[in-house]
Amino acid sequence: MDIRHSGSTPSNTAPADYFTGTVWQEAICDPTETKAVIALLVTFAPNARTNWHKHALGQTLYVTSGSGLIQSRGGPVNTIRAGDRIWIPAGEEHWHGATPYNLMSHIAIQEVEDGTATHWLEPVTDAQYQGQS
Known part of the structure; x- marks a missing residue:
């Protein structure tokens, strides 16, 4: 058993290669x-x-706070x-992120393949973010 107490693992900024704007990530598993x-x-x-992206085995998002946007x-x-x-x-190209005026947090869960x-x-x-194309 490995207990990681709240605050014991630092938040990381998400890689700029895959995100626009300021995004933080905290590993759950x-x-x-x-x-x-x-x-x-x-x-x-x-x-x-996020950038446009897809998952070989699909993805579940659970919004924990705020409001955001998502598009396939x-x-x-x-x-x-x-x-x-x-x-x-699986395979559906999409993006997700915050609205222009609010923070948004979600839990992102996806399986690993290869x-x-x-x-x-x-x-x-x-x-695209503004829904114009």
């Missing part, structure tokens, strides 16, 4: 512990968002709020 699942608490500053490629931009649970099927959980794509443009 990772493949070195579980061998199959990654779970992160991710907090987005206003206007911050070719679909509308949707608002998500604390308490919402979102399932993104050593990876996420296939990162290009950044989300401001026009």
Whole structure:
């Protein structure tokens, strides 16, 4: 058993190669512990968002606070709020992040396949973020 007390693990800024704006990540579990699942608490500053990306085995998001935005490629931009649970099927290209005026935190859960959980794509443009394309 390994107990990691609150505050004992530092928050990390998310890699700028995969995110726009200020984003923090805190590991809940990772493949070195579980061998199959990654779970992160991710907090987005206003206007911050992921790049377009997809998951070989899908992804579950659980919004813990604030309000955010999410979009599947070719679909509308949707608002998500604390308490919402979102399932993104395997291979579905999508992005998610905060609204322009609010922080948003969610737990992101995805399974690992062949050593990876996420296939990162290009950044989300401001026009896409604003629902204009």
